[in-house]
Structure formats: structure tokens, C-alpha cells
Amino acid sequence: MTQSRPDPRAPVASATNLQQLVISVDAMGGDRGPEAVIGGLELAAAEHPDARFILHGDQAVLTPLLDQKRSLSSVVTLRHAVRAVTMHDKPSQIMRSGQDTSMWSCIEAVRLKEAQVAVSCGNTGALMAVSMIRLRRLRGVTRPAIACLWPSRNQAGFNVMLDVGADVKADPEDLLQYARMGAAYARTALSLDVPRVGLLNVGTEEHKGRPEMRTAYELVQEASEDGAFSFEGFVEGGDIPGDRVDVIVTDGFSGNIALKTGEGTAKFVGEVLKSTLRSTLLSKVGALLAMSSLKKMQLRIDPRRVNGGVFLGLNGAVVKSHGSSDATGVAAAISLACQLAREDFTGRIAAQVAPAAAAGQDAASDGEGASN
Amino acid sequence: MTQSRPDPRAPVASATNLQQLVISVDAMGGDRGPEAVIGGLELAAAEHPDARFILHGDQAVLTPLLDQKRSLSSVVTLRHAVRAVTMHDKPSQIMRSGQDTSMWSCIEAVRLKEAQVAVSCGNTGALMAVSMIRLRRLRGVTRPAIACLWPSRNQAGFNVMLDVGADVKADPEDLLQYARMGAAYARTALSLDVPRVGLLNVGTEEHKGRPEMRTAYELVQEASEDGAFSFEGFVEGGDIPGDRVDVIVTDGFSGNIALKTGEGTAKFVGEVLKSTLRSTLLSKVGALLAMSSLKKMQLRIDPRRVNGGVFLGLNGAVVKSHGSSDATGVAAAISLACQLAREDFTGRIAAQVAPAAAAGQDAASDGEGASN
Structure with missing residues (x-):
């Protein structure tokens, strides 16, 4: 099959x-x-x-x-x-x-x-x-998703996260589709052959989180066996800007909150940095000297550079x-x-997700047959 | 009553x-x-x-x-x-x-x-x-919560957020208790008379988010009428480091993801800043001049300064x-x-939450009586 x-x-x-x-x-x-x-x-x-x-x-x-x-x-x-x-x-x-x-x-x-x-x-x-x-x-x-690119430590400079707000709810089967669609997006947008996928949870141990997360874990694990992506298990909020995975999969409620928390935090840190550099004469001079580097940094974490959620x-x-x-x-x-x-x-x-879904159903029936 | x-x-x-x-x-x-x-x-x-x-x-x-x-x-x-x-x-x-x-x-x-x-x-x-x-x-x-202090634009320098990970689930009634306990914590930890409370959601409009969020909205709204806190409605991830509210109420799943995403983002921005300042000779000199101000900034956003989740x-x-x-x-x-x-x-x-819970039950029966 x-x-x-x-x-x-x-x-x-x-x-x-x-x-x-x-x-x-x-x-x-x-x-x-x-x-x-x-x-x-x-x-x-x-x-x-x-x-x-x-x-x-x-x-x-x-x-x-x-x-x-x-x-x-x-x-x-x-x-x-x-x-x-x-x-x-x-x-x-x-x-x-x-x-x-x-x-x-x-x-x-x-x-x-x-x-x-x-x-x-x-x-x-x-x-x-x-x-x-x-x-x-x-x-x-069943549920389309909105995927965004997130500045990260990865070589590509970005991770993919989805869903960041299409739907406040996602069943384990939806999370599996998000993993497939997110991997496809990472292949195109980040030019990765085999993107690494993680499921967002409140801990990295297999037993952590809500029961539906454990079901999703098994579904995504099984789906990764075809080699379209590698599954790295559960990841945490700290991995969103990290280099452990390329694709972070979550429901639209948590994803939207994470997206806005991340944006808000980056903006807040930027403001504190600005007011810090203006606080003394010495730091003003310092900031002036470092200006061109600081501008490069702003570009690196500027959300406008990666503007665009994609509906998948x-x-x-x-x-x-x-x-x-x-x-x-x-x-x-x-x-x-x-x-x-x-x-x-x-x-x-379409080529990847739709037949995969059909195959997934077949596999599920096959699996049932085999185990009974 | x-x-x-x-x-x-x-x-x-x-x-x-x-x-x-x-x-x-x-x-x-x-x-x-x-x-x-x-x-x-x-x-x-x-x-x-x-x-x-x-x-x-x-x-x-x-x-x-x-x-x-x-x-x-x-x-x-x-x-x-x-x-x-x-x-x-x-x-x-x-x-x-x-x-x-x-x-x-x-x-x-x-x-x-x-x-x-x-x-x-x-x-x-x-x-x-x-x-x-x-x-x-x-x-x-019913469910205890873990509250944390979060660096913010508020005058106190911090907001309170809960639950950041005691329980992955929270019913509207739990969120109401979190609002009461979080307000009590903000009164003590941030020395505020009437803390402003917000419910974390994916949008600020009243109709947004999961149905249970709308139920929680009504419960917290009603509870705020005794003046122990003011209810500012729904807030978004970007408000966590903001100055719209003093207390951010959410379930332990979203709260933990927001906490770790915020910490991860702040750390990532800090790393980018460091490598930026090391990238050219000019920016190295600039960083040296601004050093004491930058250290103050680090202190301002240093999570160790507010180390300690409190079990409420x-x-x-x-x-x-x-x-x-x-x-x-x-x-x-x-x-x-x-x-x-x-x-x-x-x-x-104990003085605030326990009698409030009992009074809340009375009020609920009273309310039913009045409206019927």
C-alpha cells in the first residue's frame, strides 16, 4: 500500500x-x-x-x-x-x-x-x-488550518507553526492532517526534504498532556513511517523559536495564543531594549555605533519579513x-x-494529503483486520 | 448578601x-x-x-x-x-x-x-x-492553579498569569476561581487595590473563542460586581506582557504553552541581540559602551528575578x-x-475564595429565583 x-x-x-x-x-x-x-x-x-x-x-x-x-x-x-x-x-x-x-x-x-x-x-x-x-x-x-512562519534558530531561519487560528478546536485526526500539511508547507517554504514535526504539548514525555494529545501522538507517529516527515514527539512552547523541529503542530486556540504571546514578547523586549539604549549618554553613543548591526537584528526578528499566514x-x-x-x-x-x-x-x-487521508483510512481498516 | x-x-x-x-x-x-x-x-x-x-x-x-x-x-x-x-x-x-x-x-x-x-x-x-x-x-x-509573575509594561513591572500548568483542563467555574485567586495574589504580590482581570482568548470580541470561554466570561463578569477586581473582558497573547490587565486567566494547557513560548522568545531575542553585537568591530565597541544599560535590561527581563510559581x-x-x-x-x-x-x-x-464560592452558589440560586 x-x-x-x-x-x-x-x-x-x-x-x-x-x-x-x-x-x-x-x-x-x-x-x-x-x-x-x-x-x-x-x-x-x-x-x-x-x-x-x-x-x-x-x-x-x-x-x-x-x-x-x-x-x-x-x-x-x-x-x-x-x-x-x-x-x-x-x-x-x-x-x-x-x-x-x-x-x-x-x-x-x-x-x-x-x-x-x-x-x-x-x-x-x-x-x-x-x-x-x-x-x-x-x-x-476536515478542518483547514492557518500556518505561519516563525523566526527560529533553525538553519532556514524559520519554523512552520499551524494552526494559528483557523479553528479553536482540533481532534487528533485534524492534528494528523496539520502534520501532513505543515510538512508539505515546510518542504516548499523552507526547502526541506524531510521536515521534522513536533506536537505542541505541556511536556515532552509521552504520558503528558490531555488524552487527545496522546492519541494524536500515535496517529502522527504511524503516519511518519512513510518518510514524508520525521516525527520528533511532543515539543513545548520554548521549542517554537528553537531548532528541535521544523514544524510545530497544535490546535488553533493554543496556536493563536502562542503566536500572539511570542509576537508580544518580542515587541516588549524590543521596547525595553530601545528605552535601555536611550537611558544614558554612554549607551546612546554605544547604540549609535552598533546601529547598523541592530538594524540587521530588527530585520531578523521583524514579523513583516515573514508576513503571511497561509490557509492550508x-x-x-x-x-x-x-x-x-x-x-x-x-x-x-x-x-x-x-x-x-x-x-x-x-x-x-492535494497529492500528499488527500491520498494520504484515503490511504490512512485503508490502513486503519487493514490495521483492524490484522489485529483482530 | x-x-x-x-x-x-x-x-x-x-x-x-x-x-x-x-x-x-x-x-x-x-x-x-x-x-x-x-x-x-x-x-x-x-x-x-x-x-x-x-x-x-x-x-x-x-x-x-x-x-x-x-x-x-x-x-x-x-x-x-x-x-x-x-x-x-x-x-x-x-x-x-x-x-x-x-x-x-x-x-x-x-x-x-x-x-x-x-x-x-x-x-x-x-x-x-x-x-x-x-x-x-x-x-x-475544584482545581488548584499555578500562578506566575510575568514581566510587563504595567507600573508594577509584572502581571500575574494563571494557571501555568497545574491542570491541563479548566471548566468555566475553575476559570472563575482562578480569577478570584489571581486577583488576591496580585493584591499581595503587586500591591494593587483592585486588580484588572482578563480572560485569555483568541480575540477580544465577546463572541470569540470556544463556547466555554463565553460561559466563563459571564461568570467572571458577574463575580467582579463585588469590587474585588475589575473585569476587562477577553485579552489576547499580546496582552500578557502588556498593560491592559494585571491578571491573565487561562487553563493550564494554554497557560503553560504561553509561558514557555514567552520565555523561549525572550531567550531567542536575547541570543540574536548578543550575536548581533558581536558581529562587527563597531557594534562590539558600541556594546561595550552600552554594557551597564544592557545589564540593567537583562535584569528587567530576567526570569530568575521573578522565580517562583505559586500554588493557589x-x-x-x-x-x-x-x-x-x-x-x-x-x-x-x-x-x-x-x-x-x-x-x-x-x-x-481562604477568606476571599471560600466564602465567595459559597456566596456564588447562593447568588446563583438567588438569580434563578429572581429571573423566573
Whole structure:
């Protein structure tokens, strides 16, 4: 049965690799308005000259902004949408009546295969809801997840963590899917052959944590036997920026809390550092001398550099950029989208996760048969 | 009914305030051995000249160490225990047959009211298990919790967070008790009259998160009406080092993950800072000039300064020092124990939580009566 499964590490020969690279970008809904999105688009387009973009939003607002960016005229197609989703809109409302929004239009371009990947800075809940009902879940996936890249001690400089907030709940079977999808994402985003996967828990011993964590442990352990990833067992919060694993798997409640605690702590330490360096004349001079190194450090831990949570488990890839992203942040999200599109990420995940899920069911029945 | 409840902010007139201040210290079980504990004891004793200590552990090991510390001879009583709990011992084993360990002896001194507060660097699970069966839970408390102090933007410099790992599960009623106990702890440890309490969730809107979070929201909201604390609603991971609230309430699973993620992130940022400052000659010189300020910063975010999780909800206070604590860390934990003993912390919690729980049940019946 193992033989019948595709090797997840083999390159996927897909039509997508040959066709035009197109990214669908929602211009509206970010905290800094369409200016930040178009600024980011300009930066990303310069970095990816082979990419084309469909930009969704209010024509009357976007046309004058685009007119100022000559370099974009040949690579951007404007698609008018009368309405924008706000941060206060409820996901359920947008699901029912969001057809005229730029967000909906942005996802629709991926559904219709006009673009390979969608990017939006808008309301996360609404974006997930629209993505779910329009793109639908991949076969074998019960709960889609949001994966993020996390600055770490690893050689790649980042770890993958998921779910960071798609769903507050996850069963052991969901955690197994997250492990598979997270490993696939790490292969593409971090260029790793066999990513090391860990399950987030409150201790590293096998008997620790909630009972469902122990079930998940066994499922992930068993699934790792096909060689698509290696399973390192339970990891703790301290391993998220560490080098023990490449992929940290958890439910969306704990993942979101960890993500925001980590971001908040890094920001707090940065503030204390700044006020420290301003506290005496000597340290001011010192800071001045160390300035260029300190700037490099800021870049190393700057969340904007890795801006973009990726929705995994849908028939199409969606990159969620931070709501407060500036041009640098939006450019990072669009660049990530280009990378995912270039490597036919959606095709890869589908090839790995969906048959794996089917095989997993077979294996479960086989296993039952064998043990009875 | 509100009138019948004691004012939680009123000073408690207790016999404990008048009697000798005694701290029970477990000398064994820490990663750095009894040397670190005795080193810490020496530092703490100098800071608290009115305190006396009962030190538990192997006489043959401890006597020569104590002989080197003349200042301790008049304030320390040695109590022999043949065995030490190791980090690998299972809590259930120690519960059944740990009577001859220094940890058991340490807790026993509090149970017998020879000491007001116990301090141990040993195995957390075992310490909680022994504390639970020997000290027993306070009336009205279903799950005890571990509270920690977290460096923050608040004026006190710290927030209180609980539960950081006593129990992986917490019902809405448990979260309500955590809110009450955490507020009581913040009043003592942070000297706040009316601590601000927040419930950790994945968003600040009332409809966010798991259904049990919304139930907890209502319970804590209602309980805050007696004025013992103010309820600020849901908070997110980023608020843990923030200044929106003084007390962050969550279950032991999320709390432990947040704690370790925060510690791990702070450590990671510190490492990046160090390697950054070493990267060029200019930044090396800069770091040298800023050294004394940078050291102050390290102190500000040094977890050893606030070393000590406090077990709340038992008939007696227990301070759990980090397993890897050095003398500075142990001293911080013992100093915290002295502060708790001096303010009759156990008596205060009991006065607030137990009657509050009883009153809460009355109120619930009253409420039902009124609404029907």
C-alpha cells in the first residue's frame, strides 16, 4: 500500500509550472488602505518580473493610485468590486451576502483558475469563511488550518507553526492532517526534504498532556513511517523559536495564543531594549555605533519579513497578510504567494494529503483486520 | 448578601501576622543540587533578617554545606530526610510512597503549621501531587492553579498569569476561581487595590473563542460586581506582557504553552541581540559602551528575578522555584515566600475564595429565583 502512494518529496509535474504565474490580490480591507497594498505590489512585482496580478477593489479609488505606478501598468489587471469587507464585518454575514466585495472577487479568481494564489490583508474570519465556501476543503481534510512562519534558530531561519487560528478546536485526526500539511508547507517554504514535526504539548514525555494529545501522538507517529516527515514527539512552547523541529503542530486556540504571546514578547523586549539604549549618554553613543548591526537584528526578528499566514487544506492557496501590513509587509505576502504558485503548492498538498487521508483510512481498516 | 461578604481589600487581622515568620525549604531535587538552594537561602536570609527556615534534606550532605555559611546557623533548622524526589519520579509514585522524601517533609511542615510557606525547586508534578494530598484544597476550589509573575509594561513591572500548568483542563467555574485567586495574589504580590482581570482568548470580541470561554466570561463578569477586581473582558497573547490587565486567566494547557513560548522568545531575542553585537568591530565597541544599560535590561527581563510559581487554592502556600534555579533564582523564590508569609496570604485567599464560592452558589440560586 505504501508503494501505491506518491512520493511526497518528488517534484510534481504539473501544468501550473508551465502556465503564466498569476496572483489574485485584494486591494481593500487592510488597516492602511489600498495605498499600502499597491506599494507592496510594486515591490513584489519588481522582485518577480514573470508574475502577473489581478487586483480587486473599487475602480474609482484604485485607478488613480495605479496611474502613479507606471511599472505596474503592464502586469496588473484591475477588477472592480463595489464593496470592501471591514474588520467589523461578521464572517457569517460576508458568507451570505459578500458577493460584491473585493475579498470575494479575489478568492473567486482562484476558484475559476484565473490565478493560482490569493492574497488579502482583510478580516481573517471573513477571508477563511469565503475561502471555505468558495474553494471548498481538500478531500480528506476536515478542518483547514492557518500556518505561519516563525523566526527560529533553525538553519532556514524559520519554523512552520499551524494552526494559528483557523479553528479553536482540533481532534487528533485534524492534528494528523496539520502534520501532513505543515510538512508539505515546510518542504516548499523552507526547502526541506524531510521536515521534522513536533506536537505542541505541556511536556515532552509521552504520558503528558490531555488524552487527545496522546492519541494524536500515535496517529502522527504511524503516519511518519512513510518518510514524508520525521516525527520528533511532543515539543513545548520554548521549542517554537528553537531548532528541535521544523514544524510545530497544535490546535488553533493554543496556536493563536502562542503566536500572539511570542509576537508580544518580542515587541516588549524590543521596547525595553530601545528605552535601555536611550537611558544614558554612554549607551546612546554605544547604540549609535552598533546601529547598523541592530538594524540587521530588527530585520531578523521583524514579523513583516515573514508576513503571511497561509490557509492550508483548501482547493487553492490563500495568503493572509497582517491587517496592519505596510508596503514591506504586503510585498512579503505577495512574494510568498509567488513562491507557492511557482511550486504548484496546491497541487502538492492535494497529492500528499488527500491520498494520504484515503490511504490512512485503508490502513486503519487493514490495521483492524490484522489485529483482530 | 454582598454585605455579608468580607471586603477582600481590607487587611486581614490574623495571628500569623504576629507569630514568627517561618519558611519551609526543600534543599533537594533541584537541577543544581543543594549548593544552589543553600546559596539562595543565604541571600534571602540576609534580606529577611526576621525570617527563620526549616531546611529539609539529607543531613550528611547538608551539614557540611551549612557549616560553611555561618550566617545561617542561627536561623536554619535542619530536618533530615533520607530520600530526594528526582525529575524522573512519577507524581503518582511519590503520592503513594514519598513519605521519606525531603519534598514531603517540606510540605508537612506547612501542614503542621510549623511554617507558613513551602519552597521547592523539585519536580513540579510531584510537588503539586504532594501539596494536594497533604494540604488539601481550599473549600470551594475544584482545581488548584499555578500562578506566575510575568514581566510587563504595567507600573508594577509584572502581571500575574494563571494557571501555568497545574491542570491541563479548566471548566468555566475553575476559570472563575482562578480569577478570584489571581486577583488576591496580585493584591499581595503587586500591591494593587483592585486588580484588572482578563480572560485569555483568541480575540477580544465577546463572541470569540470556544463556547466555554463565553460561559466563563459571564461568570467572571458577574463575580467582579463585588469590587474585588475589575473585569476587562477577553485579552489576547499580546496582552500578557502588556498593560491592559494585571491578571491573565487561562487553563493550564494554554497557560503553560504561553509561558514557555514567552520565555523561549525572550531567550531567542536575547541570543540574536548578543550575536548581533558581536558581529562587527563597531557594534562590539558600541556594546561595550552600552554594557551597564544592557545589564540593567537583562535584569528587567530576567526570569530568575521573578522565580517562583505559586500554588493557589490549597490550605497553605507553596512556591515552586524553577528546577534549574541558581542561588539568585532560589533567593527570589524564598523572598517571595517571605512576602506571602508576612501578609498571611493563605488566610487572605481562604477568606476571599471560600466564602465567595459559597456566596456564588447562593447568588446563583438567588438569580434563578429572581429571573423566573
